[in-house]
Amino acid sequence: MKQWREKNKGHVLAYRFANKERKQVKDKLWKKANPDKIKATAKRHREKHKEGISERRIKYYYDNRSAELKHAKEYRDNNHDKVLSGMKSWREENKERIAEYNRSYRQANKEKLQEDFKKWREANPEKSKLIKKAWRENNLERDKENGKRWRGSNPDACRANWGVRRARKVSATVEKFSPREVYERDGWICQLCKKPVDKRLKHPDPLSPSLDHIIPLALGGEHSKKNAHLAHLQCNLRAHTGGIKQTRLF
Numbered sequence: 001m002k003q004w005r006e007k008n009k010g011h012v013l014a015y016r017f018a019n020k021e022r023k024q025v026k027d028k029l030w031k032k033a034n035p036d037k038i039k040a041t042a043k044r045h046r047e048k049h050k051e052g053i054s055e056r057r058i059k060y061y062y063d064n065r066s067a068e069l070k071h072a073k074e075y076r077d078n079n080h081d082k083v084l085s086g087m088k089s090w091r092e093e094n095k096e097r098i099a100e101y102n103r104s105y106r107q108a109n110k111e112k113l114q115e116d117f118k119k120w121r122e123a124n125p126e127k128s129k130l131i132k133k134a135w136r137e138n139n140l141e142r143d144k145e146n147g148k149r150w151r152g153s154n155p156d157a158c159r160a161n162w163g164v165r166r167a168r169k170v171s172a173t174v175e176k177f178s179p180r181e182v183y184e185r186d187g188w189i190c191q192l193c194k195k196p197v198d199k200r201l202k203h204p205d206p207l208s209p210s211l212d213h214i215i216p217l218a219l220g221g222e223h224s225k226k227n228a229h230l231a232h233l234q235c236n237l238r239a240h241t242g243g244i245k246q247t248r249l250f
């Protein structure tokens, strides 16, 4: 049969050409009836020509890059929800892989990322402050530890700082009083935000009571009941970073 076909190639081709449509219909029917065979054949073919196929694919992709990109974009636009949910489930299935990727990326680009972050902080001081504050409020324990560690490794700076504050307080003190007297006087209402302060909360809870100097000691204010009032710790800190204007003067 094979030999016969070889010998009569011309006839065979002519016949095939003349019966092209019939053959196509026949093939289609056969394919429909034998999906598994088709799949198996395709698989065998792919495995046999693996490299050639991937090379051709890559080459095709690069030759038709803009068309391919456009096509992909069109697909994404037309199948927005499908693509999103597909991405979501992919991420969920590959959590480990993604985490590992991110980890190694951060490690490999540590300096660059630090540099970028520093630049961003310098360009966005307000946002950066807010982020820092939010982090502190959500990580009170860790913040405390960090502070301790910093003080531990910077004893001189720390002493100097504390010394300045203490010296200021001493020289500014015109009377002795306990903060509690001031808190009672102010009726446990924060004098900055005018909301109640919970007396059970302790420093460094952001909502704990704190003594705020109306004219800061650093600006020559005195450490007196007159120059002090009750404020939530967070309102106090915010006031000192420029959030609230301190205008109440006796």
Ligand SMILES: [Zn+2]
Pocket (backbone or CB within 6 Å): 190, 191, 192, 193, 194, 195, 231, 232, 235
């Ligand atoms: Zn307040």
